[in-house]
Amino acid sequence: MIKIDQSDLIKWLEHVRIYANNGKVVDYIPALANQQPETNAVAYYPIGGELIFTGQAEYKFTIQSISKVISLAVALIQHGDQAVFSRVDKEPTSDPFYSVAKLEVEKPAKPFNPMINAGALAVTNMIRGRNSEEMVGEILKLVRVLANDEQVTYDQDVAQSEYETSFLNRALCYFMKQHGVITGSIEELLEVYTKQCAISMNVKQLARIAAVFANDGRDPDSNEELIPPDVARICKTFMVTCGMYNESGTFAINVGIPAKSGVSGAIMGVIKRCGGIAVFGPALNEKGNSVVGIKLLEKLAAEKMWSIF
Amino acid sequence: MIKIDQSDLIKWLEHVRIYANNGKVVDYIPALANQQPETNAVAYYPIGGELIFTGQAEYKFTIQSISKVISLAVALIQHGDQAVFSRVDKEPTSDPFYSVAKLEVEKPAKPFNPMINAGALAVTNMIRGRNSEEMVGEILKLVRVLANDEQVTYDQDVAQSEYETSFLNRALCYFMKQHGVITGSIEELLEVYTKQCAISMNVKQLARIAAVFANDGRDPDSNEELIPPDVARICKTFMVTCGMYNESGTFAINVGIPAKSGVSGAIMGVIKRCGGIAVFGPALNEKGNSVVGIKLLEKLAAEKMWSIF
Amino acid sequence: MIKIDQSDLIKWLEHVRIYANNGKVVDYIPALANQQPETNAVAYYPIGGELIFTGQAEYKFTIQSISKVISLAVALIQHGDQAVFSRVDKEPTSDPFYSVAKLEVEKPAKPFNPMINAGALAVTNMIRGRNSEEMVGEILKLVRVLANDEQVTYDQDVAQSEYETSFLNRALCYFMKQHGVITGSIEELLEVYTKQCAISMNVKQLARIAAVFANDGRDPDSNEELIPPDVARICKTFMVTCGMYNESGTFAINVGIPAKSGVSGAIMGVIKRCGGIAVFGPALNEKGNSVVGIKLLEKLAAEKMWSIF
Amino acid sequence: MIKIDQSDLIKWLEHVRIYANNGKVVDYIPALANQQPETNAVAYYPIGGELIFTGQAEYKFTIQSISKVISLAVALIQHGDQAVFSRVDKEPTSDPFYSVAKLEVEKPAKPFNPMINAGALAVTNMIRGRNSEEMVGEILKLVRVLANDEQVTYDQDVAQSEYETSFLNRALCYFMKQHGVITGSIEELLEVYTKQCAISMNVKQLARIAAVFANDGRDPDSNEELIPPDVARICKTFMVTCGMYNESGTFAINVGIPAKSGVSGAIMGVIKRCGGIAVFGPALNEKGNSVVGIKLLEKLAAEKMWSIF
Structure with missing residues (x-):
C-alpha cells in the first residue's frame, strides 16, 4: 500500500514541469495543435479516500488513445473475451501504433492487440448499436459511470477535425x-472512433476512471462493481504490455x-488496490507520450518504491 | 526481324491450350470469376502487314492491369517524365503488386513503379480532368487511337463490381x-481507376495497341506518331522490368x-520493329499471369529465337 | 498471499499431463529431440517454507532460454542498467525470437530486448572474462548461488550439439x-551462449531460482540479498513483457x-512475495512453450485467483 | 548499329568528369577507401574493330560486384540453368543488395536473384572445386578467356581486407x-567470394569482357564461342533487371x-551486336554506382539514341 498526499503532487509537478521543454505538442491533428505546452495538471483518486490534485485541474483535454481501454471494456462486457480475441490478438508489438505493414505479412490479418490503432478499430467495430450514435452512446455510458459524471461527452470540433484527416x-x-476483420460501413466506424477519441474531461475525472481499475472494476467510493473484475484485469494487462505505445x-x-497514454498529452495510471492517477501535459516525446506525465510517474515510482513487478 | 504467320499462331495455341488446366480463373473480382478457362485466343499485328489471329478472337475481356501502361502514357504525355517520376519511382520490386508494407517503411512513401497498384493509382491521380468522367475520357481517347476503334469503352458491370470490392x-x-502522394477525392480516383481496368476489347484490338509500341509509338499502318517515342520507350522499359507482376x-x-498482363487473363507483347501480339486465356498461374499466354510466348521466343537481350 | 500445497501440485499435474499430446518435442536441436513428451514434473519453492514437488522431479533438463534471465542479471550486476540498455532495448516485439529482419530496418541495429536471441547474444557479449571459460564461469557462479547447489553445470553434449548447428x-x-552491437570473437561468444543454454538442472533447482526472484532478489530461506532488488525487478519485468516468446x-x-520458458520444455514462474514455481514438460506448442507448463500455470492462476495485474 | 569513336569517348569523359564531385568513394571496404575520386577512364571494344579508350586506361581496379556476372556464367556452364535456378530466383527486388530481411519473410529462403549478395554467394557456393583455390581457379579461367589476358588475377590485399571485414x-x-540454400564451409566460400570480388583489371580488359556479351558469347575478334549464347543472354537479362543495384x-x-556495376566504381555496359564499354570512376552515388560512369552512359544513350527497349 502506498500513500500519496497533495504535497507529493505539488512537489512532483513542480519538479517535472520544466521537462515540457523537451517535448512537442502533437501537430498532425489540427484541433490539438494549439494546446499550450505549459498547461499541466495531476490528480490522484485514492480508493475510499479524498481526491487530490494540483495544476490546471479543470482544464479539459480529449482522451484520444486512452479511449481504447474504454472501448475494449465495452466490447469485452458485450461479447466476452473469446469473441473479442477472435478479432484481435493479445500480443505486444514493436511496430508503431499506426502501422499497417504487419497486417499484410501475418496471416490471418489479425491486429496484434487492442492498443494499436488497427486493433482498436476492430474492437470499436464490435460495439453494439444500430448506428454510430448508438455505438458512441455505449462508450459514453460506460465513461460516465466510471467518471461518475453524466456531463462527460465528446468534443465535436476535435472529433470532426480528426474525422476529416484520419x-x-x-x-x-x-x-x-x-x-474480413472489419465489417460494415467504414465511414460510420470512423465516426464512432473519432468521437471516442474526442471524449473530453479533466484530470480529476480521468483519475477517478483509473481508480475504478485500481479497485479491480469496483467504484472507489461505494465499492459497487462497475466493470467485471476479469474485464478490469484484462484491460490493465494490456496497459502494461502495450499501453504506452x-x-x-x-x-x-x-x-x-x-497506464495508458493519449497523444493529447494525458496519461492515466493504475496503482493496484490504492488509487488512480491522471497526469496531463501536452508536450510529447518522440514515442507520443507526455514528457511531463512520464517524468512525474517515474518520480512517483522512485519515491514510493512502487512497481507491480 | 522475325516473321510470324497464322500457321504459327494455330500451332502454338493448339500446343499450349492444355496448360489452362494448370491455372485458375481469378476469383476475388466477382465480375471476372465466371470467365471460362477454355476460352483462348491469340492475335498478331505486324507493322505494315496484315493482322492474323486464331481462337475466340472476337471474345471481349477487360484489360485490367494492362491499362496501367495506357494511363502511364497519358500521364507522361500530359505532364512529362519529371513530373510523373516525382510521384512514382522507377524501380522493380519483389513485393506483391497490391502491397502497402513498403510504402510505410520507405521514406518518402513513394510507390516503387507505375506497374504496382499503388504506383498506378498515383499515376491515374495525375490525369487531367475536372471530374472522373473527363479523366476516364482522356484514357479512353488514347486507347481508341491506339486500337484504331472509336467503339472501345469500359464494361460498366465489371467497373461497378470492382469499385464496390476494391x-x-x-x-x-x-x-x-x-x-501527400495522392490528392483529392479517393472515391473519384477509384471510379476512374476501376473504369480504366474495365476497358473491354478483344485480342485483335489489343494486338494493335502492342503494335504501336513495337513501332516506337507510331501507327503500324500509317506510321503516324500516336505516342512520342520517348513515352513509348519508357512504357516498354517498365513492361520489361515490372510488366508481369x-x-x-x-x-x-x-x-x-x-509485355504487360492483366488478371483477366490477357497479355500484350511487344516485338520491337516487328509487331504486337496479344494472347488471352483466363486461367492464371499463382503470380496472376495467364498460363496459356505465358506458355505461348515462351513457345514464340524458343521457336523464333527472339529476345531483346 | 497465496498458498500452494502438494495436493495442488499433484491435482494440477494430473489434470494437465494429457495436454502433452497437443505438443511436439523440439526437433531442430538434435540433442533435445529425443526428450520424451510424457516426462513431466512440477516443483514449488515457497519463501520461508518447504519445497514441494511431484512428477519426475529429479529429471534434468537444459534451461535453454531461461538462461537469458540469468545472463541479463549478471550483465546488470557487472555493468549497471545504463550500460546494458545502451546495447539492447527494453521493448517487446511481435517478431519471432530468432528474427534478424528488424535489426536491418531499425536504425541503429539495436536488439529490441534481452529475451530475443539477438538481445541475449548482445548481453552475453558484455559479460566479463578473459576467455569463454571465464565468461561461462560468471554465469555458472550466479546460477549456483541462486539454485543453492555448487554442482549445477552445463551439459557438454547439448552445448556441443547446439554450437555446431546454431x-x-x-x-x-x-x-x-x-x-558494432557485438564485438570480439563470434565463435567464443557462441561457445559461451550455447553453454549457458545447456545449463542443466531439475524442477526443484529451478523453482528455487524462481523463489529468489519472488523474494525480490533475496534468498528464500535466509533472506540474504543474492541479486540487487533493482536487478531482480528488471528481470521480472522482462519476464512479463517478453518472457514467453x-x-x-x-x-x-x-x-x-x-515467467520464462525454454525450448527444452521448462518454465519458471515467479509468484511475488510467495514463492517460485518450475514446471517441465518437453512437448511444446507452436510458439515454443511447454504445453503442460502453460496449462498448469493457467490452472494455478484460475484456482488461486492470482495475477499481478 | 551504333558507331562510337575516340572523339566521342574524349568528349563524353571531359563532359562528365566534373560529376565526380557529387559522389563519394566507398568507405566501408578499407582497401578501396583510398581510391582517388578524380581517377577516371573509359574504353570501348567494338565487335570486329579496334579498341579505343581515354583517361587513366591502365589504372587497375577490382571488379567487385561485376564478378557476380562471371560467377553466374561459370555456374550456368557447369550446372545448367535448372540447377542454378533451384538455388536462386530470377526476380528483381527493391531491397538493398546486402539485405537479409526478405530471406526471413519469404519461404523458402531463396535469394531473389544472383545480383544481390545473398544470391551471388549461393551461386559461388555451386562452383566446382575440391577447395577454395580450385573454385577461384574456375572463375579466373573464364575471366582470362573473356579478357583475353592470362595475367588477370585477384588483388591479394583487397581480398584479404574484404575477407576480414565481411x-x-x-x-x-x-x-x-x-x-539449406548454402552448404559446406562458410569460411571457404567467403574466401572464394572475396577473391572473385578482388579480381583486378583496367577498363580496356573490362571492355573486352563486355564485348563478348555484346557478341552473344562469342569472341569479338575471332567470333569463336566463349560462352554458350543462352548463358550470355541470361547474364545480360539479369544485368538489365538487377545489374545496377x-x-x-x-x-x-x-x-x-x-550493365553491371561494382562499388569500386567500375561499370561494364553491353551494346548488343556493337561492342562492349567499360567506365571507371570511384566516386559513387548513394545507390553505390559510379557517378561518372552513369553520367557517361546516359550521354552515350542520349547522343547515339540507343536503347534495347
Missing part, C-alpha cells in the same frame, strides 16, 4: 475490411504500473 | 493521401520481350 | 558485429505472473 | 546455411543497355 485510419480500416517496455521497467 | 486499393489510396524477371529470361 | 545465431552475431501477451492475460 | 556476408551465409529500373529508362 487517412491512415481509413487505410487500416479498408485493409482490414478486405481481410512503443515505450511500454521501458515504462514497465522505469515505472511499473498499468 | 478495399485494398482504397487502403493504398488513403495511405498515400496521408503522405512478380514473374517479370523470369519472363525476361524465358521470353525476353516487353 | 547457424541462425551466427547470422545474428555477424549482423550485429557489422553494426510471442505468447507473452496472452500468458500475461491468462496467467499474469513473471 | 561480417554482413557472413551473416547472409549462415542464414542461408540454416535454410537499386537503380536498375532508372538506369533501364535513362540508358537502356545491360
Whole structure:
C-alpha cells in the first residue's frame, strides 16, 4: 500500500514541469495543435479516500488513445473475451501504433492487440448499436459511470477535425475490411472512433476512471462493481504490455504500473488496490507520450518504491 | 526481324491450350470469376502487314492491369517524365503488386513503379480532368487511337463490381493521401481507376495497341506518331522490368520481350520493329499471369529465337 | 498471499499431463529431440517454507532460454542498467525470437530486448572474462548461488550439439558485429551462449531460482540479498513483457505472473512475495512453450485467483 | 548499329568528369577507401574493330560486384540453368543488395536473384572445386578467356581486407546455411567470394569482357564461342533487371543497355551486336554506382539514341 498526499503532487509537478521543454505538442491533428505546452495538471483518486490534485485541474483535454481501454471494456462486457480475441490478438508489438505493414505479412490479418490503432478499430467495430450514435452512446455510458459524471461527452470540433484527416485510419480500416476483420460501413466506424477519441474531461475525472481499475472494476467510493473484475484485469494487462505505445517496455521497467497514454498529452495510471492517477501535459516525446506525465510517474515510482513487478 | 504467320499462331495455341488446366480463373473480382478457362485466343499485328489471329478472337475481356501502361502514357504525355517520376519511382520490386508494407517503411512513401497498384493509382491521380468522367475520357481517347476503334469503352458491370470490392486499393489510396502522394477525392480516383481496368476489347484490338509500341509509338499502318517515342520507350522499359507482376524477371529470361498482363487473363507483347501480339486465356498461374499466354510466348521466343537481350 | 500445497501440485499435474499430446518435442536441436513428451514434473519453492514437488522431479533438463534471465542479471550486476540498455532495448516485439529482419530496418541495429536471441547474444557479449571459460564461469557462479547447489553445470553434449548447428545465431552475431552491437570473437561468444543454454538442472533447482526472484532478489530461506532488488525487478519485468516468446501477451492475460520458458520444455514462474514455481514438460506448442507448463500455470492462476495485474 | 569513336569517348569523359564531385568513394571496404575520386577512364571494344579508350586506361581496379556476372556464367556452364535456378530466383527486388530481411519473410529462403549478395554467394557456393583455390581457379579461367589476358588475377590485399571485414556476408551465409540454400564451409566460400570480388583489371580488359556479351558469347575478334549464347543472354537479362543495384529500373529508362556495376566504381555496359564499354570512376552515388560512369552512359544513350527497349 502506498500513500500519496497533495504535497507529493505539488512537489512532483513542480519538479517535472520544466521537462515540457523537451517535448512537442502533437501537430498532425489540427484541433490539438494549439494546446499550450505549459498547461499541466495531476490528480490522484485514492480508493475510499479524498481526491487530490494540483495544476490546471479543470482544464479539459480529449482522451484520444486512452479511449481504447474504454472501448475494449465495452466490447469485452458485450461479447466476452473469446469473441473479442477472435478479432484481435493479445500480443505486444514493436511496430508503431499506426502501422499497417504487419497486417499484410501475418496471416490471418489479425491486429496484434487492442492498443494499436488497427486493433482498436476492430474492437470499436464490435460495439453494439444500430448506428454510430448508438455505438458512441455505449462508450459514453460506460465513461460516465466510471467518471461518475453524466456531463462527460465528446468534443465535436476535435472529433470532426480528426474525422476529416484520419487517412491512415481509413487505410487500416479498408485493409482490414478486405481481410474480413472489419465489417460494415467504414465511414460510420470512423465516426464512432473519432468521437471516442474526442471524449473530453479533466484530470480529476480521468483519475477517478483509473481508480475504478485500481479497485479491480469496483467504484472507489461505494465499492459497487462497475466493470467485471476479469474485464478490469484484462484491460490493465494490456496497459502494461502495450499501453504506452512503443515505450511500454521501458515504462514497465522505469515505472511499473498499468497506464495508458493519449497523444493529447494525458496519461492515466493504475496503482493496484490504492488509487488512480491522471497526469496531463501536452508536450510529447518522440514515442507520443507526455514528457511531463512520464517524468512525474517515474518520480512517483522512485519515491514510493512502487512497481507491480 | 522475325516473321510470324497464322500457321504459327494455330500451332502454338493448339500446343499450349492444355496448360489452362494448370491455372485458375481469378476469383476475388466477382465480375471476372465466371470467365471460362477454355476460352483462348491469340492475335498478331505486324507493322505494315496484315493482322492474323486464331481462337475466340472476337471474345471481349477487360484489360485490367494492362491499362496501367495506357494511363502511364497519358500521364507522361500530359505532364512529362519529371513530373510523373516525382510521384512514382522507377524501380522493380519483389513485393506483391497490391502491397502497402513498403510504402510505410520507405521514406518518402513513394510507390516503387507505375506497374504496382499503388504506383498506378498515383499515376491515374495525375490525369487531367475536372471530374472522373473527363479523366476516364482522356484514357479512353488514347486507347481508341491506339486500337484504331472509336467503339472501345469500359464494361460498366465489371467497373461497378470492382469499385464496390476494391478495399485494398482504397487502403493504398488513403495511405498515400496521408503522405501527400495522392490528392483529392479517393472515391473519384477509384471510379476512374476501376473504369480504366474495365476497358473491354478483344485480342485483335489489343494486338494493335502492342503494335504501336513495337513501332516506337507510331501507327503500324500509317506510321503516324500516336505516342512520342520517348513515352513509348519508357512504357516498354517498365513492361520489361515490372510488366508481369512478380514473374517479370523470369519472363525476361524465358521470353525476353516487353509485355504487360492483366488478371483477366490477357497479355500484350511487344516485338520491337516487328509487331504486337496479344494472347488471352483466363486461367492464371499463382503470380496472376495467364498460363496459356505465358506458355505461348515462351513457345514464340524458343521457336523464333527472339529476345531483346 | 497465496498458498500452494502438494495436493495442488499433484491435482494440477494430473489434470494437465494429457495436454502433452497437443505438443511436439523440439526437433531442430538434435540433442533435445529425443526428450520424451510424457516426462513431466512440477516443483514449488515457497519463501520461508518447504519445497514441494511431484512428477519426475529429479529429471534434468537444459534451461535453454531461461538462461537469458540469468545472463541479463549478471550483465546488470557487472555493468549497471545504463550500460546494458545502451546495447539492447527494453521493448517487446511481435517478431519471432530468432528474427534478424528488424535489426536491418531499425536504425541503429539495436536488439529490441534481452529475451530475443539477438538481445541475449548482445548481453552475453558484455559479460566479463578473459576467455569463454571465464565468461561461462560468471554465469555458472550466479546460477549456483541462486539454485543453492555448487554442482549445477552445463551439459557438454547439448552445448556441443547446439554450437555446431546454431547457424541462425551466427547470422545474428555477424549482423550485429557489422553494426558494432557485438564485438570480439563470434565463435567464443557462441561457445559461451550455447553453454549457458545447456545449463542443466531439475524442477526443484529451478523453482528455487524462481523463489529468489519472488523474494525480490533475496534468498528464500535466509533472506540474504543474492541479486540487487533493482536487478531482480528488471528481470521480472522482462519476464512479463517478453518472457514467453510471442505468447507473452496472452500468458500475461491468462496467467499474469513473471515467467520464462525454454525450448527444452521448462518454465519458471515467479509468484511475488510467495514463492517460485518450475514446471517441465518437453512437448511444446507452436510458439515454443511447454504445453503442460502453460496449462498448469493457467490452472494455478484460475484456482488461486492470482495475477499481478 | 551504333558507331562510337575516340572523339566521342574524349568528349563524353571531359563532359562528365566534373560529376565526380557529387559522389563519394566507398568507405566501408578499407582497401578501396583510398581510391582517388578524380581517377577516371573509359574504353570501348567494338565487335570486329579496334579498341579505343581515354583517361587513366591502365589504372587497375577490382571488379567487385561485376564478378557476380562471371560467377553466374561459370555456374550456368557447369550446372545448367535448372540447377542454378533451384538455388536462386530470377526476380528483381527493391531491397538493398546486402539485405537479409526478405530471406526471413519469404519461404523458402531463396535469394531473389544472383545480383544481390545473398544470391551471388549461393551461386559461388555451386562452383566446382575440391577447395577454395580450385573454385577461384574456375572463375579466373573464364575471366582470362573473356579478357583475353592470362595475367588477370585477384588483388591479394583487397581480398584479404574484404575477407576480414565481411561480417554482413557472413551473416547472409549462415542464414542461408540454416535454410539449406548454402552448404559446406562458410569460411571457404567467403574466401572464394572475396577473391572473385578482388579480381583486378583496367577498363580496356573490362571492355573486352563486355564485348563478348555484346557478341552473344562469342569472341569479338575471332567470333569463336566463349560462352554458350543462352548463358550470355541470361547474364545480360539479369544485368538489365538487377545489374545496377537499386537503380536498375532508372538506369533501364535513362540508358537502356545491360550493365553491371561494382562499388569500386567500375561499370561494364553491353551494346548488343556493337561492342562492349567499360567506365571507371570511384566516386559513387548513394545507390553505390559510379557517378561518372552513369553520367557517361546516359550521354552515350542520349547522343547515339540507343536503347534495347
